[in-house]
Amino acid sequence: MKRALHELGRGLLDVLWPPRCLVCEGDAWDGALPGLCGRCGDRLVRIVHPCPRCGREAGAFAAVAPCPRCRDEPTDLDGVVAPLRYLDGARALVLALKFHGRTPAARPLGLLLADAVASAGVPGDVLVPVPLSARRRRARGHNQADELAREVARATGLARDEHALARARDTRPQSGLSRAQRARNPRGAFRARRDHVEGRCVLLVDDVITSGATASACARALRRAGAARVVLVAACRA
Ligand SMILES: [Zn+2]
Ligand SMILES: [Zn+2]
Structure with a gap:
Protein backbone atom coordinates (compact mmCIF):
# COMPACT_ATOMS: atom_id res chain seq x y z
CA MET A 1 0.00 0.00 0.00
CA LEU A 44 27.58 5.77 -20.89
CA VAL A 45 30.68 3.75 -21.70
CA ARG A 46 29.99 0.14 -20.75
CA ILE A 47 32.55 -2.51 -19.93
CA VAL A 48 31.55 -5.19 -22.40
CA HIS A 49 34.09 -7.98 -21.78
CA PRO A 50 35.19 -7.53 -18.15
CA CYS A 51 38.11 -9.39 -16.64
CA PRO A 52 36.38 -11.31 -13.81
CA ARG A 53 39.26 -10.63 -11.49
CA CYS A 54 39.86 -6.86 -11.83
CA GLY A 55 36.74 -5.73 -13.72
CA ARG A 56 38.66 -3.88 -16.45
CA GLU A 57 37.64 -4.12 -20.09
CA ALA A 58 39.74 -7.09 -21.17
CA GLY A 59 38.48 -7.84 -24.69
CA ALA A 60 39.61 -11.30 -25.77
CA PHE A 61 41.41 -11.80 -22.45
CA ALA A 62 38.09 -11.66 -20.52
CA ALA A 63 37.78 -15.44 -20.65
CA VAL A 64 41.27 -15.81 -19.18
CA ALA A 65 41.58 -14.64 -15.60
CA PRO A 66 43.80 -13.03 -14.52
CA CYS A 67 44.11 -10.65 -17.49
CA PRO A 68 47.57 -9.17 -18.28
CA ARG A 69 46.80 -5.98 -16.33
CA CYS A 70 45.90 -7.65 -13.04
CA ARG A 71 48.49 -10.43 -13.20
CA ASP A 72 50.98 -8.12 -11.44
CA GLU A 73 48.44 -6.71 -8.99
CA PRO A 74 47.77 -9.10 -6.14
CA THR A 75 44.32 -8.54 -4.69
CA ASP A 76 42.37 -9.75 -1.70
CA LEU A 77 39.15 -9.85 -3.70
CA ASP A 78 37.56 -12.94 -5.24
CA GLY A 79 36.36 -10.89 -8.18
CA VAL A 80 35.17 -7.52 -9.40
CA VAL A 81 31.91 -6.56 -11.11
CA ALA A 82 31.73 -3.04 -12.61
CA PRO A 83 29.39 -2.15 -15.49
CA LEU A 84 30.79 1.27 -16.51
CA ARG A 85 34.03 3.05 -17.35
CA TYR A 86 34.51 6.11 -15.11
CA LEU A 87 34.09 8.62 -17.95
CA ASP A 88 31.80 11.53 -18.91
CA GLY A 89 28.19 10.75 -17.94
CA ALA A 90 29.12 8.03 -15.44
CA ARG A 91 31.53 10.42 -13.79
CA ALA A 92 28.87 13.15 -13.62
CA LEU A 93 26.44 10.72 -11.98
CA VAL A 94 28.99 9.56 -9.41
CA LEU A 95 30.01 13.13 -8.53
CA ALA A 96 26.33 14.12 -8.20
CA LEU A 97 25.76 11.16 -5.91
CA LYS A 98 28.87 11.77 -3.85
CA PHE A 99 29.07 15.49 -3.38
CA HIS A 100 25.78 17.12 -4.30
CA GLY A 101 23.44 14.94 -2.27
CA ARG A 102 21.67 14.04 -5.51
CA THR A 103 20.68 10.58 -4.42
CA PRO A 104 18.43 10.09 -7.53
CA ALA A 105 21.74 9.40 -9.31
CA ALA A 106 21.87 6.14 -7.34
CA ARG A 107 18.92 4.75 -9.34
CA PRO A 108 20.41 4.41 -12.84
CA LEU A 109 23.80 3.39 -11.42
CA GLY A 110 22.19 0.88 -9.06
CA LEU A 111 20.10 -0.67 -11.85
CA LEU A 112 23.11 -1.08 -14.13
CA LEU A 113 25.04 -2.59 -11.23
CA ALA A 114 22.20 -5.01 -10.41
CA ASP A 115 22.15 -6.15 -14.07
CA ALA A 116 25.92 -6.62 -14.06
CA VAL A 117 25.78 -8.67 -10.84
CA ALA A 118 23.07 -10.89 -12.36
CA SER A 119 24.91 -11.43 -15.64
CA ALA A 120 28.24 -12.10 -13.92
CA GLY A 121 26.49 -14.87 -11.96
CA VAL A 122 28.60 -14.31 -8.84
CA PRO A 123 27.31 -15.99 -5.68
CA GLY A 124 26.25 -13.44 -3.07
CA ASP A 125 24.47 -13.61 0.29
CA VAL A 126 24.64 -10.00 1.38
CA LEU A 127 25.44 -6.51 0.04
CA VAL A 128 27.83 -4.61 2.29
CA PRO A 129 28.63 -0.96 1.45
CA VAL A 130 32.16 0.40 1.90
CA PRO A 131 31.69 2.64 4.96
CA LEU A 132 32.60 6.30 5.22
CA SER A 133 34.19 7.65 8.39
CA ALA A 134 31.61 9.01 10.86
CA ARG A 135 33.00 12.49 10.25
CA ARG A 136 32.66 12.31 6.47
CA ARG A 137 29.26 10.67 6.77
CA ARG A 138 28.07 13.61 8.92
CA ALA A 139 29.51 16.18 6.54
CA ARG A 140 27.99 14.54 3.45
CA GLY A 141 24.69 13.50 5.02
CA HIS A 142 24.74 10.13 3.23
CA ASN A 143 27.08 7.35 2.16
CA GLN A 144 27.05 7.04 -1.64
CA ALA A 145 28.04 3.35 -1.45
CA ASP A 146 25.07 2.62 0.79
CA GLU A 147 22.71 4.52 -1.55
CA LEU A 148 23.91 2.22 -4.36
CA ALA A 149 23.58 -0.87 -2.17
CA ARG A 150 19.96 0.10 -1.46
CA GLU A 151 19.18 0.26 -5.17
CA VAL A 152 20.91 -3.04 -5.91
CA ALA A 153 19.03 -4.66 -3.00
CA ARG A 154 15.76 -3.30 -4.34
CA ALA A 155 16.43 -4.58 -7.87
CA THR A 156 17.85 -8.01 -6.95
CA GLY A 157 16.11 -8.89 -3.67
CA LEU A 158 19.50 -9.46 -2.01
CA ALA A 159 19.87 -8.47 1.64
CA ARG A 160 21.80 -5.30 2.52
CA ASP A 161 23.79 -4.91 5.73
CA GLU A 162 25.31 -1.50 6.38
CA HIS A 163 26.53 -2.52 9.85
CA ALA A 164 28.71 -5.45 8.81
CA LEU A 165 31.73 -3.24 8.16
CA ALA A 166 32.88 -0.06 9.93
CA ARG A 167 35.83 2.31 9.85
CA ALA A 168 38.22 1.63 12.69
CA ARG A 169 40.01 4.91 12.03
CA ASP A 170 39.84 7.89 9.69
CA THR A 171 42.02 7.83 6.58
CA ARG A 172 43.13 10.60 4.25
CA PRO A 173 41.09 10.88 1.05
CA GLN A 174 42.65 8.59 -1.60
CA SER A 175 42.56 11.34 -4.23
CA GLY A 176 45.80 13.28 -4.43
CA LEU A 177 47.96 10.47 -3.01
CA SER A 178 50.73 8.67 -4.87
CA ARG A 179 50.23 5.05 -5.89
CA ALA A 180 52.33 3.79 -2.98
CA GLN A 181 50.52 6.07 -0.50
CA ARG A 182 47.17 4.90 -1.86
CA ALA A 183 48.13 1.30 -1.19
CA ARG A 184 49.23 2.06 2.40
CA ASN A 185 46.58 4.60 3.44
CA PRO A 186 43.56 2.32 4.05
CA ARG A 187 45.48 -0.61 5.58
CA GLY A 188 43.88 -1.71 8.86
CA ALA A 189 41.24 1.03 8.60
CA PHE A 190 38.25 -1.34 8.68
CA ARG A 191 36.64 -3.73 11.15
CA ALA A 192 34.05 -6.33 10.19
CA ARG A 193 31.53 -7.98 12.51
CA ARG A 194 31.91 -11.75 12.67
CA ASP A 195 28.24 -12.32 13.61
CA HIS A 196 27.25 -10.51 10.39
CA VAL A 197 29.62 -12.06 7.84
CA GLU A 198 30.96 -15.43 9.02
CA GLY A 199 30.61 -18.08 6.30
CA ARG A 200 28.84 -15.68 3.94
CA CYS A 201 29.55 -14.58 0.37
CA VAL A 202 29.85 -10.82 0.63
CA LEU A 203 29.20 -8.43 -2.24
CA LEU A 204 31.15 -5.35 -1.23
CA VAL A 205 29.53 -2.24 -2.75
CA ASP A 206 31.32 0.95 -3.79
CA ASP A 207 30.82 3.76 -6.31
CA VAL A 208 34.17 3.84 -8.15
CA ILE A 209 37.20 1.55 -8.24
CA THR A 210 40.44 3.43 -8.70
CA SER A 211 43.46 1.67 -7.19
CA GLY A 212 41.35 -0.97 -5.44
CA ALA A 213 43.33 -0.39 -2.22
CA THR A 214 40.28 0.58 -0.15
CA ALA A 215 38.31 -2.46 -1.35
CA SER A 216 41.29 -4.72 -0.63
CA ALA A 217 41.51 -3.39 2.94
CA CYS A 218 37.76 -4.02 3.36
CA ALA A 219 38.14 -7.55 1.94
CA ARG A 220 40.94 -8.36 4.40
CA ALA A 221 38.79 -7.19 7.34
CA LEU A 222 35.80 -9.22 6.07
CA ARG A 223 37.93 -12.31 5.64
CA ARG A 224 39.45 -11.95 9.12
CA ALA A 225 35.87 -11.94 10.40
CA GLY A 226 35.17 -15.21 8.57
CA ALA A 227 33.60 -14.14 5.25
CA ALA A 228 33.75 -17.03 2.76
CA ARG A 229 34.11 -14.85 -0.36
CA VAL A 230 34.35 -11.14 -1.10
CA VAL A 231 33.45 -9.80 -4.55
CA LEU A 232 33.62 -6.07 -5.14
CA VAL A 233 30.63 -4.65 -7.00
CA ALA A 234 31.11 -1.02 -8.05
CA ALA A 235 29.26 1.21 -10.50
CA CYS A 236 32.42 2.31 -12.33
CA ARG A 237 35.97 1.20 -13.01
CA ALA A 238 38.52 4.00 -13.43
ZN1 LIG B 1 42.21 -8.27 -14.85
ZN1 LIG C 1 20.84 13.78 -20.85
Whole structure:
Protein backbone atom coordinates (compact mmCIF):
# COMPACT_ATOMS: atom_id res chain seq x y z
CA MET A 1 0.00 0.00 0.00
CA LYS A 2 2.73 2.40 1.06
CA ARG A 3 4.69 1.47 -2.04
CA ALA A 4 1.65 1.92 -4.32
CA LEU A 5 1.08 5.39 -2.84
CA HIS A 6 4.73 6.18 -3.32
CA GLU A 7 4.55 5.12 -7.00
CA LEU A 8 1.35 7.12 -7.48
CA GLY A 9 2.97 10.18 -5.92
CA ARG A 10 5.97 9.75 -8.17
CA GLY A 11 3.69 9.44 -11.24
CA LEU A 12 1.88 12.66 -10.31
CA LEU A 13 5.17 14.45 -9.77
CA ASP A 14 6.36 13.33 -13.21
CA VAL A 15 3.28 14.90 -14.79
CA LEU A 16 3.47 18.15 -12.82
CA TRP A 17 7.23 18.38 -12.94
CA PRO A 18 8.71 16.40 -15.84
CA PRO A 19 11.95 14.63 -14.93
CA ARG A 20 15.20 16.28 -15.99
CA CYS A 21 18.23 14.30 -17.09
CA LEU A 22 20.78 14.10 -14.25
CA VAL A 23 23.64 14.55 -16.71
CA CYS A 24 22.53 17.14 -19.33
CA GLU A 25 19.42 18.49 -17.54
CA GLY A 26 17.41 17.95 -20.73
CA ASP A 27 14.08 16.18 -20.91
CA ALA A 28 14.38 12.65 -19.48
CA TRP A 29 11.07 11.18 -20.71
CA ASP A 30 12.65 9.03 -23.41
CA GLY A 31 15.42 7.36 -21.40
CA ALA A 32 15.50 3.61 -20.71
CA LEU A 33 17.26 4.33 -17.41
CA PRO A 34 15.50 6.37 -14.71
CA GLY A 35 16.91 9.89 -14.38
CA LEU A 36 18.70 9.88 -17.74
CA CYS A 37 17.64 10.98 -21.21
CA GLY A 38 18.06 8.43 -24.00
CA ARG A 39 21.12 10.18 -25.39
CA CYS A 40 23.02 10.32 -22.09
CA GLY A 41 22.00 6.74 -21.27
CA ASP A 42 23.37 5.52 -24.62
CA ARG A 43 26.59 7.46 -24.16
CA LEU A 44 27.58 5.77 -20.89
CA VAL A 45 30.68 3.75 -21.70
CA ARG A 46 29.99 0.14 -20.75
CA ILE A 47 32.55 -2.51 -19.93
CA VAL A 48 31.55 -5.19 -22.40
CA HIS A 49 34.09 -7.98 -21.78
CA PRO A 50 35.19 -7.53 -18.15
CA CYS A 51 38.11 -9.39 -16.64
CA PRO A 52 36.38 -11.31 -13.81
CA ARG A 53 39.26 -10.63 -11.49
CA CYS A 54 39.86 -6.86 -11.83
CA GLY A 55 36.74 -5.73 -13.72
CA ARG A 56 38.66 -3.88 -16.45
CA GLU A 57 37.64 -4.12 -20.09
CA ALA A 58 39.74 -7.09 -21.17
CA GLY A 59 38.48 -7.84 -24.69
CA ALA A 60 39.61 -11.30 -25.77
CA PHE A 61 41.41 -11.80 -22.45
CA ALA A 62 38.09 -11.66 -20.52
CA ALA A 63 37.78 -15.44 -20.65
CA VAL A 64 41.27 -15.81 -19.18
CA ALA A 65 41.58 -14.64 -15.60
CA PRO A 66 43.80 -13.03 -14.52
CA CYS A 67 44.11 -10.65 -17.49
CA PRO A 68 47.57 -9.17 -18.28
CA ARG A 69 46.80 -5.98 -16.33
CA CYS A 70 45.90 -7.65 -13.04
CA ARG A 71 48.49 -10.43 -13.20
CA ASP A 72 50.98 -8.12 -11.44
CA GLU A 73 48.44 -6.71 -8.99
CA PRO A 74 47.77 -9.10 -6.14
CA THR A 75 44.32 -8.54 -4.69
CA ASP A 76 42.37 -9.75 -1.70
CA LEU A 77 39.15 -9.85 -3.70
CA ASP A 78 37.56 -12.94 -5.24
CA GLY A 79 36.36 -10.89 -8.18
CA VAL A 80 35.17 -7.52 -9.40
CA VAL A 81 31.91 -6.56 -11.11
CA ALA A 82 31.73 -3.04 -12.61
CA PRO A 83 29.39 -2.15 -15.49
CA LEU A 84 30.79 1.27 -16.51
CA ARG A 85 34.03 3.05 -17.35
CA TYR A 86 34.51 6.11 -15.11
CA LEU A 87 34.09 8.62 -17.95
CA ASP A 88 31.80 11.53 -18.91
CA GLY A 89 28.19 10.75 -17.94
CA ALA A 90 29.12 8.03 -15.44
CA ARG A 91 31.53 10.42 -13.79
CA ALA A 92 28.87 13.15 -13.62
CA LEU A 93 26.44 10.72 -11.98
CA VAL A 94 28.99 9.56 -9.41
CA LEU A 95 30.01 13.13 -8.53
CA ALA A 96 26.33 14.12 -8.20
CA LEU A 97 25.76 11.16 -5.91
CA LYS A 98 28.87 11.77 -3.85
CA PHE A 99 29.07 15.49 -3.38
CA HIS A 100 25.78 17.12 -4.30
CA GLY A 101 23.44 14.94 -2.27
CA ARG A 102 21.67 14.04 -5.51
CA THR A 103 20.68 10.58 -4.42
CA PRO A 104 18.43 10.09 -7.53
CA ALA A 105 21.74 9.40 -9.31
CA ALA A 106 21.87 6.14 -7.34
CA ARG A 107 18.92 4.75 -9.34
CA PRO A 108 20.41 4.41 -12.84
CA LEU A 109 23.80 3.39 -11.42
CA GLY A 110 22.19 0.88 -9.06
CA LEU A 111 20.10 -0.67 -11.85
CA LEU A 112 23.11 -1.08 -14.13
CA LEU A 113 25.04 -2.59 -11.23
CA ALA A 114 22.20 -5.01 -10.41
CA ASP A 115 22.15 -6.15 -14.07
CA ALA A 116 25.92 -6.62 -14.06
CA VAL A 117 25.78 -8.67 -10.84
CA ALA A 118 23.07 -10.89 -12.36
CA SER A 119 24.91 -11.43 -15.64
CA ALA A 120 28.24 -12.10 -13.92
CA GLY A 121 26.49 -14.87 -11.96
CA VAL A 122 28.60 -14.31 -8.84
CA PRO A 123 27.31 -15.99 -5.68
CA GLY A 124 26.25 -13.44 -3.07
CA ASP A 125 24.47 -13.61 0.29
CA VAL A 126 24.64 -10.00 1.38
CA LEU A 127 25.44 -6.51 0.04
CA VAL A 128 27.83 -4.61 2.29
CA PRO A 129 28.63 -0.96 1.45
CA VAL A 130 32.16 0.40 1.90
CA PRO A 131 31.69 2.64 4.96
CA LEU A 132 32.60 6.30 5.22
CA SER A 133 34.19 7.65 8.39
CA ALA A 134 31.61 9.01 10.86
CA ARG A 135 33.00 12.49 10.25
CA ARG A 136 32.66 12.31 6.47
CA ARG A 137 29.26 10.67 6.77
CA ARG A 138 28.07 13.61 8.92
CA ALA A 139 29.51 16.18 6.54
CA ARG A 140 27.99 14.54 3.45
CA GLY A 141 24.69 13.50 5.02
CA HIS A 142 24.74 10.13 3.23
CA ASN A 143 27.08 7.35 2.16
CA GLN A 144 27.05 7.04 -1.64
CA ALA A 145 28.04 3.35 -1.45
CA ASP A 146 25.07 2.62 0.79
CA GLU A 147 22.71 4.52 -1.55
CA LEU A 148 23.91 2.22 -4.36
CA ALA A 149 23.58 -0.87 -2.17
CA ARG A 150 19.96 0.10 -1.46
CA GLU A 151 19.18 0.26 -5.17
CA VAL A 152 20.91 -3.04 -5.91
CA ALA A 153 19.03 -4.66 -3.00
CA ARG A 154 15.76 -3.30 -4.34
CA ALA A 155 16.43 -4.58 -7.87
CA THR A 156 17.85 -8.01 -6.95
CA GLY A 157 16.11 -8.89 -3.67
CA LEU A 158 19.50 -9.46 -2.01
CA ALA A 159 19.87 -8.47 1.64
CA ARG A 160 21.80 -5.30 2.52
CA ASP A 161 23.79 -4.91 5.73
CA GLU A 162 25.31 -1.50 6.38
CA HIS A 163 26.53 -2.52 9.85
CA ALA A 164 28.71 -5.45 8.81
CA LEU A 165 31.73 -3.24 8.16
CA ALA A 166 32.88 -0.06 9.93
CA ARG A 167 35.83 2.31 9.85
CA ALA A 168 38.22 1.63 12.69
CA ARG A 169 40.01 4.91 12.03
CA ASP A 170 39.84 7.89 9.69
CA THR A 171 42.02 7.83 6.58
CA ARG A 172 43.13 10.60 4.25
CA PRO A 173 41.09 10.88 1.05
CA GLN A 174 42.65 8.59 -1.60
CA SER A 175 42.56 11.34 -4.23
CA GLY A 176 45.80 13.28 -4.43
CA LEU A 177 47.96 10.47 -3.01
CA SER A 178 50.73 8.67 -4.87
CA ARG A 179 50.23 5.05 -5.89
CA ALA A 180 52.33 3.79 -2.98
CA GLN A 181 50.52 6.07 -0.50
CA ARG A 182 47.17 4.90 -1.86
CA ALA A 183 48.13 1.30 -1.19
CA ARG A 184 49.23 2.06 2.40
CA ASN A 185 46.58 4.60 3.44
CA PRO A 186 43.56 2.32 4.05
CA ARG A 187 45.48 -0.61 5.58
CA GLY A 188 43.88 -1.71 8.86
CA ALA A 189 41.24 1.03 8.60
CA PHE A 190 38.25 -1.34 8.68
CA ARG A 191 36.64 -3.73 11.15
CA ALA A 192 34.05 -6.33 10.19
CA ARG A 193 31.53 -7.98 12.51
CA ARG A 194 31.91 -11.75 12.67
CA ASP A 195 28.24 -12.32 13.61
CA HIS A 196 27.25 -10.51 10.39
CA VAL A 197 29.62 -12.06 7.84
CA GLU A 198 30.96 -15.43 9.02
CA GLY A 199 30.61 -18.08 6.30
CA ARG A 200 28.84 -15.68 3.94
CA CYS A 201 29.55 -14.58 0.37
CA VAL A 202 29.85 -10.82 0.63
CA LEU A 203 29.20 -8.43 -2.24
CA LEU A 204 31.15 -5.35 -1.23
CA VAL A 205 29.53 -2.24 -2.75
CA ASP A 206 31.32 0.95 -3.79
CA ASP A 207 30.82 3.76 -6.31
CA VAL A 208 34.17 3.84 -8.15
CA ILE A 209 37.20 1.55 -8.24
CA THR A 210 40.44 3.43 -8.70
CA SER A 211 43.46 1.67 -7.19
CA GLY A 212 41.35 -0.97 -5.44
CA ALA A 213 43.33 -0.39 -2.22
CA THR A 214 40.28 0.58 -0.15
CA ALA A 215 38.31 -2.46 -1.35
CA SER A 216 41.29 -4.72 -0.63
CA ALA A 217 41.51 -3.39 2.94
CA CYS A 218 37.76 -4.02 3.36
CA ALA A 219 38.14 -7.55 1.94
CA ARG A 220 40.94 -8.36 4.40
CA ALA A 221 38.79 -7.19 7.34
CA LEU A 222 35.80 -9.22 6.07
CA ARG A 223 37.93 -12.31 5.64
CA ARG A 224 39.45 -11.95 9.12
CA ALA A 225 35.87 -11.94 10.40
CA GLY A 226 35.17 -15.21 8.57
CA ALA A 227 33.60 -14.14 5.25
CA ALA A 228 33.75 -17.03 2.76
CA ARG A 229 34.11 -14.85 -0.36
CA VAL A 230 34.35 -11.14 -1.10
CA VAL A 231 33.45 -9.80 -4.55
CA LEU A 232 33.62 -6.07 -5.14
CA VAL A 233 30.63 -4.65 -7.00
CA ALA A 234 31.11 -1.02 -8.05
CA ALA A 235 29.26 1.21 -10.50
CA CYS A 236 32.42 2.31 -12.33
CA ARG A 237 35.97 1.20 -13.01
CA ALA A 238 38.52 4.00 -13.43
ZN1 LIG B 1 20.84 13.78 -20.85
ZN1 LIG C 1 42.21 -8.27 -14.85
